[in-house]
Amino acid sequence: MDFLFLGIGIAAAGYFIGEGLKNFKNPEAKGVMDKLDDEDLYELIKEKDIYYHIGVSKEDAKELIKEHPDIPHIVLNGTVYYPKSKLKQWLSNLGE
Known part of the structure; x- marks a missing residue:
């Protein structure tokens, strides 16, 4: 069960890091x-x-x-x- 939560946490972190990198050179983006x-x-x-x-x-x-x-x-x-x-x-x- 611990691996499930670890996997969900890694997936969420990857999503938010990816969203941040999309707008890295465009800080005015929504x-x-x-x-x-x-x-x-x-x-x-x-x-x-x-x-x-x-x-x-x-x-x-x-x-x-x-x-x-x-x-x-x-x-x-x-x-x-x-x-x-x-x-x-x-x-x-x-x-x-």
């Missing part, structure tokens, strides 16, 4: 975590799921939407969607 952050730019959240992404209860999310109709959103075929990146930015500006 890393794995940066690529994951870019996916948030285009992700849309349905109105019924917004509570999960902002970390409040369903009732609190409904009240927030009711009190703040200026939350950035779009409507497609009668369904309200919130762009994830704009929602994060709006929430960070709300406390100021």
Whole structure:
């Protein structure tokens, strides 16, 4: 069993070293975590799921939407969607 964990560790180390060497001469290149952050730019959240992404209860999310109709959103075929990146930015500006 110890050899299994050793093998997994060596494989993981090889992967991360290989990723680092790919961008050795290009330090401005995006890393794995940066690529994951870019996916948030285009992700849309349905109105019924917004509570999960902002970390409040369903009732609190409904009240927030009711009190703040200026939350950035779009409507497609009668369904309200919130762009994830704009929602994060709006929430960070709300406390100021």
